[in-house]
Amino acid sequence: MxxxxxxxxxxxxxxxxxxxxxxxxxxxxxxxxxxxxxxxxxxxxxxxxxxxxxxxxxxxxxxxxxxxxxxxRTTLRIGATHLFLTLLPTRFSNLRNLYIDERLSIPLHLVRHQFPLSFPSHISISTLISSFISQGKRRPTDDEGDLDSLCLSDAGLSSLGQGFPKLHKLGLIWCSNVSSDGLASLARKCTSLKALDLQGCYVGDQGLIAVGQCCKQLEELNLRFCEGLTDTGLVELALGVGKTLKSLGVAACAKITDISMEAVGSHCRSLETLSLDSEFIHNKGLLSVAQGCPILKVLKLQCINVTDDALKAVGTNCRSLELLALYSFQRFTDKGLRAIGNGCKKLKNLTLIDCYFLSDKGLEAIATGCKELTHLEVNGCHNIGTMGLEYIGRSCQHLTELALLYCHRIGDVSLLEVGRGCKFLQVLHLVDCSSIGDDAMCSIASGCSNLKKLHIRRCYKIGNKGIIAVGKHCNSLTDLSIRFCDRVGDGALTAIAEGCSLHYLNVSGCHQIGDAGVIAIARGCPQLCYLDVSVLQNLGDMAMAELGEHCTLLKEIVLSHCRQITDVGLTHLVKSCTMLESCQMVYCSGITSAGVATVVSSCPNIKKVLVEKWKVSQRTKRRAGSVIAYLCVDL
Incomplete structure (x- = not known):
């Protein structure tokens, strides 16, 4: 039935x-x-x-x-306004998850016809909704104080708690007008709260203490950029919800120190996820967490004053660790990474970003000890070279995603080993890896036939040979990005079109690619949804006509800096691509205001057109001003 x-x-x-x-x-x-x-x-x-x-x-x-x-409806995402929140309970009676984000903005032209006032260039969704609700009763001004009054306030938060006492998840993203009073009022009413995101809210200790006292089921708490908090609030919260808290995020909270982390380590034994970004956290605090939270599974650290001693404690005590991310560490060495390799046998995801003192020996310890590794990102770690990645290729046979960014010392031999050993690799990112060339790509292509996503940027040694091999062997590939690779031409795209059914393609800045390559893609990849061919000087109207004929599912296209594409090609493109939602075409000298008008009138689903301001006629502005964005505006 x-x-x-x-x-x-x-x-x-x-x-x-x-x-x-x-x-x-x-x-x-x-x-x-x-x-x-x-x-x-x-x-x-x-x-x-x-x-x-x-x-x-x-x-x-x-x-x-x-x-x-x-x-x-159980979940709702909105911009904030206390006027709108008072209406929610009567309309969404079963709401359990509410996410309020004051970063949401909307262009001025969407409201100008309703309110012919002097609004700023962008206003928040909350301002828009509140304006519509209050239309006919009062008219907002462009005063700073009046705009602030439309944001979520303590009164709005209190009414929200009154209307949704069974709320489970609440996100208050950058709701800067909310204080401890509002948070405390909500906490007393929403005692079933399980997840609370206070990112960017200037709440104080009393609000957080109230959450700890009232919300005894709280499992997730995000305190990123909560500058008003001190150790007092977080310590009391740990005392109140330590038995249930599973996830905690702290960033840019200058008054939260090791004292808070010691309380977390003492009371939050169920903690599974911890994200710390602070220059005020030292070894003492992280040691307490490592010793007191044995089931920790996710650890993300950007703490410049934490050293190998803390990482050794993690390796010794956190045997269930599955994800480790280390950002911008100047004081970690291979000793700390060796401890992780020796102790965290369940590690699956490792991210190393700008860790200058880690070398091949540290990566060897990970490869030897963490056989279950599936995701590895090495970004800007200049002392890690070919040998370190060779160890990964030989030992980590379950690797599915590999990202190498700004790794100038990693050469072809490393990816030869990855191609031989990592048969389940599905995602590969290569950015500014100047020593990696076609031999490496041929090895990846022949050994990793399950590859689905390949993103390459500014790897100048990779050319047609490597990409042709990918087209020949990686028939599951649906997402390909080859940006600013000067040696890749039409022959490579022809091979890709013959062997793969792409949904996403970015060949921006590959100057050897012209009509022939893009025409091959159009005919061979009818499922294409996204295409970026910007800065291709040899691309013209013939390719646009073929795309229009064969790629009717296309939703986003980037044509910027393509000087040979004209209004004629654009007309052929949009004739059948009625699902097009976004078109970027700045600095296309062959496209005029007529071409812009054609895109707007032919694509009923269009949401964004990026173009020079002088190419938009008054008629087009009136017809579709809400979807047009300008690269350059009048000063």
Missing amino acids: IFFCYSFLSHIHLNNTKHTDPSPPPMRGHDWINTSLPDELIVEIFSYLFSKSTRDACSLVCRRWFRLERRT
């Missing part, structure tokens, strides 16, 4: 997505659904619709479906 009704609803919403009449839409003389099915059954059917687009479409069939669909 449920399956039948689901199929029936799907058929109805496809044919009635614009109906807004209070009465149900006519269905060949009779409405069998609204007259036969009770609210409870329709709500039950809606609960099986997991796609947001499908739910949205169903909610537009009629007012009854709109009202019932909102009753099944």
Whole structure:
């Protein structure tokens, strides 16, 4: 019955997505659904619709479906406004997860026709919603104080707690007007809270203490950029929710020191994830966490005053560690990494960024000890070379993702070993690896036939030979990016088109690629959704015509700095690519205002057009001003 009704609803919403009449839409003389099915059954059917687009479409069939669909919503993401929050409980009665983000912005032209005032160039979603709610009652001004008054306040937070006492997850992202009073009020009402994100909120210790006292089920807490907090608040929170807390993030909190980390280590024995970014945390604090949180699984550190001693403690005590990320460490050496290799046998994901004192010996210890490694990123670690990665290729047979960024000392031999040993590799990133060339790519292609994603940037030794091998052997490849690789030409793209069905392609700055290569992609990859061909001087209208004919699923295209593409090619492109959502075409001298107008008028789903301001006619501005973005604006 449920399956039948689901199929029936799907058929109805496809044919009635614009109906807004209070009465149900006519269905060949009779409405069998609204007259036969009770609210409870329709709500039950809606609960099986997991796609947001499908739910949205169903909610537009009629007012009854709109009202019932909102009753099944459990998650909502919005911009903040206390006026809007007071309306939420009556409309989304089953809401359990609410994410409020004041970083969300909307262009001025979307509201200018409603409020002919002097708004800033971008206003928050909260300002927009609040303006619509209060239209006819009061008119906001462009005063700083008036705009601040539209953001989420303590009163709004209190009313939110009153309306959703069973809230499980709450995100307050950069809600700068919220203070401890509002947080404490919410904590007293939402005692079932399990996850709280306070990133960028200037709340104080009293609010955090209230959370610790009232929210005894709290499992996840994000305190990134909460500059108003001190050790007092975090210590009291650890005392209150130490038994349940599983995830903690702290960054840029200058007044949180080792004292807080000692409290976490003493009381939060269930902690599984810890992210620390602080220059005020030393060995003492991390040692306490390592000794007191034995089931720690995820550890992300950017603490310049932490040394090998702390990492040794992690290796000794945290035997369940699965993910380790070390950022910008100047005081870690191979000794610390060796301790991880010796103790953390379950490690699957390792990220090393700008760790200048790590060398091949440290990577050897990881390869020898962590046989289950699946993800490895080495970024800017200039003392790690070919030999270190050779160890990974020989020992880590389960590796599925490898990223090498700014690794000038890593050469072809290392990837030869990876190609031989890592048969399950699916993702490979190579950025500014000047010593890696075609031999390495041929080895990866022949040995890693499961490769699905290959991103290469500024690796000047890689040319046609290596990419042709990828096209020949890696038939599962769907995502390819070859940016600013001067030796890659049309022959490489032809081989890719013959062997792979790409969804994503970026060949920006590959000057040897022209019409022939892109035409081959158009004919061989009809599933293509994203294409970046910017800075290709030999690309012209013929390629655009072929893309328009064969790649009808294309949603995003970047044509910037392609001087041979004209309005004619653009017309052919958009003729059949009606799903196009984004088109970037700055510094295309052959494209005029007529071409811009063609894109806007031919693509009903267009959301963004990036172009020079002088190429947009007044008529186009009036018709689609909300989707047009300018590279250069008048000063």
